[in-house]
Amino acid sequence: xxxxxxxxxxxxxxxxxxxxxxxxxxxxxxxxxxxxxxxxxxxxxxxxxxxxxxxxxxxxxxxxxxxxxxxxxxxxxxxxxxxxxxxxxxxxxxxxxxxxxxxxxxxxxxxxxxxxxxxxxxxxxxxxxxxxxxxxxxxxxxxxxxxxxxxxxxxxxxxxxxxxxxxxxxxxxxxxxxxxxxxxxxxxxxxxxxxxxxxxxxxxxxxxxxxxxxxxxxxxxxxxxxxxxxxxxxxxxxxxxxxxxxxxxxxxxxxxxxxxxxxxxxxxxxxxxxxxxxxxxxxxxxxxxxxxxxxxxxxxxxxxxxxxxxxxxxxxxxxxxxxxxxxxxxxxxxxxxxxxxxxxxxxxxxxxxxxxxxxxxxxxxxxxxxxxxxxxxxxxxxxxxxxxxxxxxxxxxxx
Amino acid sequence: xxxxxxxxxxxxxxxxxxxxxxxxxxxxxxxxxxxxxxxxxxxxxxxxxxxxxxxxxxxxxxxxxxxxxxxxxxxxxxxxxxxxxxxxxxxxxxxxxxxxxxxxxx
Numbered sequence: 001x002x003x004x005x006x007x008x009x010x011x012x013x014x015x016x017x018x019x020x021x022x023x024x025x026x027x028x029x030x031x032x033x034x035x036x037x038x039x040x041x042x043x044x045x046x047x048x049x050x051x052x053x054x055x056x057x058x059x060x061x062x063x064x065x066x067x068x069x070x071x072x073x074x075x076x077x078x079x080x081x082x083x084x085x086x087x088x089x090x091x092x093x094x095x096x097x098x099x100x101x102x103x104x105x106x107x108x109x110x111x112x113x114x115x116x117x118x119x120x121x122x123x124x125x126x127x128x129x130x131x132x133x134x135x136x137x138x139x140x141x142x143x144x145x146x147x148x149x150x151x152x153x154x155x156x157x158x159x160x161x162x163x164x165x166x167x168x169x170x171x172x173x174x175x176x177x178x179x180x181x182x183x184x185x186x187x188x189x190x191x192x193x194x195x196x197x198x199x200x201x202x203x204x205x206x207x208x209x210x211x212x213x214x215x216x217x218x219x220x221x222x223x224x225x226x227x228x229x230x231x232x233x234x235x236x237x238x239x240x241x242x243x244x245x246x247x248x249x250x251x252x253x254x255x256x257x258x259x260x261x262x263x264x265x266x267x268x269x270x271x272x273x274x275x276x277x278x279x280x281x282x283x284x285x286x287x288x289x290x291x292x293x294x295x296x297x298x299x300x301x302x303x304x305x306x307x308x309x310x311x312x313x314x315x316x317x318x319x320x321x322x323x324x325x326x327x328x329x330x331x332x333x334x335x336x337x338x339x340x341x342x343x344x345x346x347x348x349x350x351x352x353x354x355x356x357x358x359x360x361x362x363x364x365x366x367x368x369x370x371x372x373x374x375x376x377x378x379x380x381x382x383x384x385x386x387x388x389x390x391x392x393x394x395x396x397x398x399x
Numbered sequence: 400x401x402x403x404x405x406x407x408x409x410x411x412x413x414x415x416x417x418x419x420x421x422x423x424x425x426x427x428x429x430x431x432x433x434x435x436x437x438x439x440x441x442x443x444x445x446x447x448x449x450x451x452x453x454x455x456x457x458x459x460x461x462x463x464x465x466x467x468x469x470x471x472x473x474x475x476x477x478x479x480x481x482x483x484x485x486x487x488x489x490x491x492x493x494x495x496x497x498x499x500x501x502x503x504x505x
Contacts, residue, residue, distance in 0.1 A: 103411070103412065104411045104412070105410050105411035106411075166410065166411070203410075204413065211416075212415065212416020212417060213413055213414070213415070213416055214413065214414040214415065214416060214417075214418040214419075215411075215412075215413055216412075217412060217414055217418065219412050222402055223402075223403075223408060223412070225405075226403075226404070226405035226408060227405070227408070227411070227412045229405040230405055230408075230410050230411075234410075
């Protein structure tokens with residue numbers, strides 16, 4: 001039986017409102033912002049909280065996303081707890097400082113409402129924006145629904161600010177599908193969240209006149225590589241911290257999360273690997289097919305960076321056929337998770353046949369009939385010879 | 400100089416304050432400012448505008464007021480901002496090679 005937290009209430013919220021609700025409970029010191037569809041509602045609702053005097057964050061209304069991330073870095077370097085949100089073109093516009101924040105080891109927390117990158121111009125969901133910052137050094141979580149967007153936002157603060165991590169965290173949710181759909185969200189008591197996230201204890205502050213600092217200095221071939229190695233190590237250490245924070249969160253909510261969610265995978269022969277909102281639909285179809293005696297499962301990547309290599313390999317290595325279903329394409333290669341999953345399994349003697357399916361680009365709908373079709377395909381893939389001509393497929397594109 | 404291991408240096412490439420003082424950026428300069436102190440009215444605009452803090456002042460100069468006394472040529476990069484903001488045009492920018500020749504003659 002699900003253990004309910006001591007105090008919680010159900011609120012009807014969209015995914016964007018749920019993220020703003022988490023921010024209200026966290027009360028970051030500084031929120032630099034710039035609106036962009038479909039993220040706008042997050043900063044809009046949060047600005048309303050500030051205007052109404054519910055929270056006392058410093059809102060900085062910037063002239064562009066490049067400035068948003070630059071302000072975020074400035075405030076974070078001063079010692080503030082900083083949060084913001086963006087989508088698609090906005091994330092692309094802040095691309096430069098997005099890579100600098102992890103190198104300066106600043107625990108900024110940002111909600112990304114996933115939307116297709118232009119062009120052609122489109123405002124609907126795919127993961128091309130999130131994947132564009134794949135190797136930026138940000139810890140990246142993908143939320144299945146509004147509830148998780150809310151919970152991930154709370155946990156992200158503790159992960160980011162942990163002394164052994166000190167890296168920025170991005171919480172992804174699907175644009176419109178999650179961000180604009182009104183659902184019931186279980187909101188934890190304000191005090192419990194406040195205690196859970198605590199107060200940021202910065203290791204340094206640029207405003208500390210007693211200990212003057214230089215930040216963002218030129219770093220050549222003599223030390224650049226060493227500083228990068230520190231970030232690689234911090235990202236590796238974050239695996240342990242993420243698990244610790246998930247455990248601590250389980251203590252207050254009764255919900256135990258893993259870096260990758262195994263949904264009826266244990267004896268599954270056919271598995272779909274996916275992220276975010278499509279997983280809700282796939283879970284329904286898994287239940288339906290399990291009812292018919294079929295050994296099917298879903299592996300959902302919750303933490304995309306650091307990539308849960310061991311969890312993924314353990315979950316998949318005994319399966320017969322696997323589809324990696326991604327809302328992103330890798331022009332000239334496979335989608336990111338396909339590459340990483342095959343790499344994770346390479347050294348295991350027993351491994352499944354694996355096909356990469358690109359789906360849902362630009363918000364193309366994904367329904368139960370699509371999930372059923374994929375599980376039917378998996379039965380065929382099991383006996384197929386796979387080469388460069390049939391490993392990469394496109395779901396539902398008109399051919 | 401022995402280079403340090405990655406575990407021995409600050410995380411996030413942070414360093415001590417005022418680290419710019421350790422580097423002689425004056426040798427980047429192609430043109431250098433020359434202040435005519437007789438014409439200078441000590442308005443301090445160049446001092447405020449200089450991005451490299453390279454205008455040298457005496458805090459208590461003439462009549463006990465701050466006074467411009469010269470340029471820190473080890474850090475001045477020759478950007479000409481001082482010359483541009485000067486209201487009495489008492490700062491001229493000379494080619495570095497000319498300034499060096501002039502210095503040799505003197």
